[in-house]
Amino acid sequence: MARAFRVAAAQYPIEAVASIDAYEAKIASWIENAHSVGAALAVFPEYGIMELAAAFPAVKSDLRGSIEAIDRHIGEIDALHKTLARKHDMHILAASAPLRGEDGRFRNVARLFTPGGAVGRQEKLVMTRFEREEWGIAGGSTINVFKTRLGMIGVSICYDAEFPLIARAQTLAGAELILTPSATDTLAGYWRVRIGAQARALENQCYVVHAPTVGEAAWSPAMDDNRGAAGIYGPPDIGFPDDGVVAIGEIDRPAWVLGEVDLDRVSAVRLDGRVLNSLHWPEQVGTDAPPLIEPTAEIIDLT
Template sequence: MSRRFIVAAAQYPIEEIASIDAYEAKVARWIGEAAAHGAKLAVFPEYGIMELAAAFPHAAGDLALSLGVLGPLVDEVDALHQALARRHDMHILASSAPVQGGDGRYRNVARLFTPQGTVGRQEKLVMTRFERDSWDIAAGSPIRVFRTKLGLIGVSICYDVEFPLIARAQAEAGAELILCPSATDTLKGYWRVRIGAQARALENQCYVVHAPTVGDAPWSPAMDTNRGAAGLYGPPDAGFPDDGVVAVGDLDQATWLFAEVDLDKVTAVRADGAVLNFRHWSEQGGADAVPPAGPVAEIVDLT
C-alpha cells in the first residue's frame, strides 16, 4: 500500500481580523484551497490564532488581555477544524494557541485533527525568551507521537525543533514525519528554525514540515512582524534531493507550499542509506548519559 500523499504547509499571513466569523471564514477558505490541490495533510503555523485578537480592540495591544479574550474561543475554533477535517478527508494541524490549564497558566498547544474526528494535542516544551519573560507562557509536556491513517507523526513547535532530543524521542517512538509550526519575527529566527528542521531531518532520517507565519501586524505586540518560508525537508541521502530540500516556498509570501511526502523513502533510507544516522545515534559519546537515552515520547492513537 502506498504511503505517498500531498502535504500543504502554510505561509500564513497575520491579518487584522474583524470577528470570529471572519477568522473562521479565512481558515475555511485556506483549508478549501489545500483540499482543492489534493492535500491530505495541512499544516498551519504557531500562534496563527493570535490575529483574532484584533477583533477585540481593548485587548489586541495587551499581551495578558489578548490571552484572556482568545482562550474562551479555542473550543469553537477547534470544532471548526474538526468539521473541516471530516468534510475534506484531511488531517489538519491547526495554528497553535495559548490554552489555559488547570493551574491557571497558559501553554502553547498545537492540535492535530483527523478525518475520523479524533484530536491529538502537543504542548510546546521549551519556551523562547519572549514567551518566558514578556508573555509568561508556561512550558508544557509530554512529548507525543500521533498514530494516524497517514503514518506516525510528531509535532515540534518552533523553538522545540532547535533541540535534538525532542525530535529524537519522537523518531524513536516511530515518527517518520515531524511537523514544525513556527512564528519568527526576524530572518535570523526563521533560519534558526529552518536549520533546526533540516538538522532533525538529517539526524533522524525523516521528513520535517516547516510552516511559518508571515506579514506585519503592528497592532499586535505578540505578532507584529513575521518572516519565513514554508519548507519540506528530508535527509540528503538516497531518494531525497542532494541538499535535503524537497520543497521550499518564496520568503514572506502568503500562500500554501504543496509537496509530496513518501514515507516509504524514510523506511528505505533508514534501512540502507549511504549513512545510517538514525541507527547510529547511540554511538555518539554521551548519547546514553540520561537513561535510557534521553526523553521518551508517548504514542497517541488517532486512527
C-alpha cells in the first residue's frame, strides 16, 4: 500500500461544452495532465458535471430538465472514468452528479474510481438551501469510508465538510484522507467550506483535499457563478506546515493544485503529536459525562 503519493485537486472551470464528446475529451485531457505530473489521486469538484447540460440546448437553462438529461448519460460518463483510472493507474474522484435513486428522488453522488475497476459511491448528506428549496435534491443517509491501495479515504461533499460529526464518523472508521469536492458561488461560500475543511483536518488529525468549481456560466441556473481555490490541508502539528496548508491554489484560476501527502504522518501525529485532538475528542463533554452519540461510517473495500 502506497503511504506517500501526489494528489491533484482541481480548480475546475465550468464551461459551455458543445457535446458529450467534448465533455469527455475535456475530462480525459485533465486526467492526462494530472497523470503527467505524477498524481496518484485526482479530485474533481462537486457538480462539475453540470457543465454537460450545455450540450442539451432544450434543457440547459432548466434546473430539473438539466439534471434529468445528465442522469440519462451517467453510465457513459462513469464508464469513461473507469477506463481512465485503469489506463493511468490512478484513483479518480469524479465530479459529483445529481443521480436519480430507486425512489425517484435525485441525490448528489460522488464516485471514486480505482485502477482495479472498483467504484465507491458517497451521497451528500446535508443539503444547502438552494439544493433543498429550489433544486429538489434529497440528502443521502450513509457515511462511507473507502479502503483503497492508497489508504483509507472518506468523502465529505461541500456543505457536509461544515459539519464535524460526518468527518468524525469517517475518522473512527479509519479515514486518513478526506476529499471535499465543492461548488460555491461566492467567496463567502468558498471560505465556509475551506474553514470547515481545515477544521476537520485539525480535529481529526488527517489530510483534507478541497476541490472547487471556478468560472462563470450565465446560461446555467445551477452553476452561474463559481468561486474558490483548491487546497490540501493537514493539522498544524509535527510533520505538517505550521499553518496546516500543504498546498493552495490561486483564487478562481483553472488549474490542478498539486501536493504530496504522507499517510504515515497521520499515524504519527495521532499517536504522538504536540496535541492529540483525535484521541481527546470524547473529552468535549467531560471525562465523567456520558459519551457523545455519533453517527457511524461503513467501510467499503475498493482494493
